[in-house]
Amino acid sequence: MAELLVIRHAQASFGAGDAASYDRLSDLGHKQAEVAGRALRETGWVPDRLITGTLTRQKETLRSMGFDAAPQTHPGWNEYDFHDLLDARFGGEMPDLVREDRKTHFRTLRETILEWQAGGLSGARESWSDFTARVEAARAFATAEPVERVLVISSGGAIGQLVAASLEAPPKQMIALNLQIKNTSITRFVFSGSRFFLHEFNTTPHFAPPGAADLLTYS
Known part of the structure; x- marks a missing residue:
């Protein structure tokens, strides 16, 4: 193979x-x-x-x-554009702690991705389904x-x-x-x-x- x-x-x-x-x-x-x-x-x-x-x-x-x-x-x-997803979650005003503290950033990112997968973050430029489709297209x-x-x-x-x-x-x-x-x-x-x-x-x-x-x- x-x-x-x-x-x-x-x-x-x-x-x-x-x-x-x-x-x-x-x-x-x-x-x-x-x-x-x-x-x-x-x-x-x-x-x-x-x-x-x-x-x-x-x-x-x-x-x-x-x-x-x-x-x-x-x-x-x-x-995926995590800057855009975080901006969508926080209305364009990402808290400084999320931007600058690694532990806070990655905990918040995990929460944000789960919300995105569940159909939230409607203001994001890319939907979860669009993301998974393009990854599959890349694999193909x-x-x-x-x-x-x-x-x-x-x-x-x-x-x-x-x-x-x-x-x-x-x-x-x-x-x-x-x-x-x-x-x-x-x-x-x-x-x-x-x-x-x-x-x-x-x-x-x-x-x-x-x-x-x-x-x-x-x-």
Whole structure:
């Protein structure tokens, strides 16, 4: 069976005041991507296709991993717009604590996603059903060509939804999975025709060597 490796982008600029500022890798993020790319090549795993979403942090991750070929892009691999969802929840006036304190931010994000899944946040630019449909479209795009190894750089929410869908898990499991996903972690699927299975989730063997554990981040 063919393999689909979906890697979460490296660390972005958490705490930035707007989506555009967030959508760039931090210095640590570039280092994470370099280590992940080197480790992948050392195992002899060479992709036949490279795909990213359209986000800057995803494209920067692929470049810093050392893959120079121009990737294909599909917007279905993009993250849900959490800035927009939080703005919809708080009427455009997100509390400073939610923006600046990591623990408060992620607790509030979880609550917001559950509300979104339940049909709330009507002012958001993207509905939950639209999000799940585009992730499925991205999966179909990535697995459509007759190749053996596909490498995708995506984001935590899209990966969480892809895993949940592959396991036929309830929607609330998406955010539970999402919040576990480490920067540059590898989630591996195998596929053949219409068959599509999760093989491993959220692994970071490239952070196992001594000293590399300090590179581990979640946002």
